[in-house]
Amino acid sequence: MTAVDPQQLRTFVTVARLGSFSDAARELGYTQSAVSQQIAALEADLGTALLVRRPVGPTAAGQRLLEHAAPLLVRLAAARADVARLAGAPSARLVLGATPLAVGAELGRALGEVRREYPGAEVEVRILGHDALPAQVATGDLDLALVDGLAAPSDPLPLPEVGPLTTVAVDERPLAVALPTGHPLAGRTGLALADLSAARWLDAPDLAPGAARLRAATGVDGFRPAARYCGTDLHGLLALIATGHGLALLPEPAGAGVGAGADGVAYVPVAAPRLVHRTELLHGSLPEGPAALLARLLAG
Incomplete structure (x- = not known):
């Protein structure tokens, strides 16, 4: 087996992602026959079928190749970009x-x-x-x-x-549990995350640590999300916290006092485990x- 051709690998990833040879050809700027030829050459090189054709999708071997392909293609693009930065003129x-x-x-x-x-x-x-x-x-x-x-x-x-x-x-800042100002725990001086494993939590992957990260940090099962917030707007997340839809682990705002908070949200410092934002x-x-x-x- 020869070394895998990066262009063939990129074509395979695109076909698998789009589920279509014709759509992949349009995205890559090739003819459909060129895409088919690249996939056939890659399959011949690896000695196994990588895609089923109707409907288009990865075989078991193709799925395994996809797991390797994404980081390989990123590293190739990173190498090209790194060399270009060193060789290029300063940019404004x-x-x-x-x-x-x-x-x-x-x-x-x-x-x-x-x-x-x-x-x-x-x-x-x-x-x-x-x-x-x-x-x-x-x-x-x-x-x-x-x-x-x-x-x-x-x-x-x-x-x-x-x-x-x-x-x-x-930067490193203290972490706090964000909860409604009327919550029974809002007046505490500190909270252990493990004690909140059964609480209602908000899953906000772009803003706060998720359940898997909280379980890993505490060594305790639980932290099941009550709702999912998909977005990067902190104000929207705080509005959900203030109205009782769940808790979130956030950096403690400067000047936040125990039990006090803007927009109906209180911040109680995390006492255990020792973690920072x-x-x-x-x-x-x-x-x-x-x-x-x-x-x-x-x-x-």
């Missing part, structure tokens, strides 16, 4: 990705300094989910990213391995320019 454009809770006043001040140093810089900030950011930085879709999450004090965030990225801690900066090679300056300002 800055594209920053961030998870919703990673954006704060410090970022605003740092961007202001970048604009003063590079008054002609084009600045774009994209608010995205946790899972998308590392790969987009590695492949050059983003210059750098701010990612937040749950961690033990001074421990790095558990991020996917997508290439040689630099990771720098920029951590924000990290991710970037690859950065030629001198707006992105490199922003990275230095945030890391400093």
